Amino acid sequence: MKESTPAWQPVSTADAAPAFLLPADTQIFARRAERFERLAGQRQSLSGYLRLLGELTRAQQLVFDQLDKPPLPSAERLQSARTHGMPPLGHATLLQDQAWQAPLQHLLKLLSGAEMPAAARSLLEILAGSPAQTLDDWAAALLSGELPAAQAGHAPFLMAALQVYWTALARQMDVESLQPLHAPDLCPCCGSPAVASRLRIGGVVQGSRYLYCALCASEWHLPRIRCVHCGETRDIAYYGIEGEKEAILGETCRNCMSYHKLMDMEKDTGMDAIADDIASIGLDLLLAQAGWHRQAANPFLLADNG
Secondary structure, three states: OOOOOOOOOOOOOOOOOOOEEOOOOOOHHHHHHHHHHHHHHHOHHHHHHHHHHHHHHHHHHHHHHHOOOOOOOOHHHHHHHHHOOOOOOOHHHHHHHOOOHHHHHHHHHHHHOOOOOHHHHHHHHHHHOOOHHHHHHHHHHHHOOOOOHHHHHHHHHHHHHHHHHHHHHHOOOOHHHOOOOOOOOEOOOOOOEEEEEEEOOOHHHOOOEEEEEOOOOOEEEOOOOOOOOOOOOOOEEEEOOOOOOOOEEEEEEOOOOEEEEEEEOOOOOOOOHHHHHHHOHHHHHHHHHOOOEEOOOOHHHHHHHO
16 A cells, blocks of 8 residues: 655644644543533523533543553554554544453443433443444444444543553553644544544643644644634634634635534634533534534544434
8 A cells, every 4th residue: 555645744843833642641531520510600502412411421530540551553554554654542443452441341240330311320330231333333433433323422431541542552652752743634643533622722722723632632733714524724714702702713715615613712722622612512503504624523522412
């Protein structure tokens, strides 16, 4: 197979923002849980669901804290991925060993003792009683964006376990081993689509746009005023909701008629790409009504959208 040539190149020099950021925060899920709680107090119409996700995210942190370091793919597999322009932690192959299901079972056990709505508890019971191969099939469908509507309610719980496992894997990667994939919206570490992007603050990353992976929490730099999906730099426009400080904007591209959420951390330093994306679903509705479409859905919204 011939090595593919990326259609974009990230910035990486001594004086510029690094091309890739691997997840370094050991309290990543605890901080997200705190963000869900804060957002729940600000978004009354979504408060119940945001608090449910806060509970789920707190359980993620407990599982993450107790998870044994999962083994990385072999050196030969990592080299093969690099040679062929593939993500080193691609889920198509790593799902097959079913190691991600240990965090899932731990998560389900923790949530079984938590206060949950009846509908959520029923979903947990179905997951706990499902065969390993069925869980693998559902996880593969979820990560490929093809989860049937009948299983959409399982998405948040499946994704929570997958995030714990892949974040633990990504933390062990050598950032120097990463390279951009052909599509700029795909994570160079695991190949999952970016859920949103943030304008980062502090040091050499100040003002730089980083895309955020919904699966492994890795981030990668992409220049601003460029379509995340097709790479176009013309006919890019930004839309926000009046009265909300425009901390979150929809970056729209006339070329492919898609949009992507851009979060400005200077206007709100506590922004979390996943939590704030869910809390700003009103912007998604307005953009959809105007004819723009979103390429990659937030997996924690599938339960509401299914």
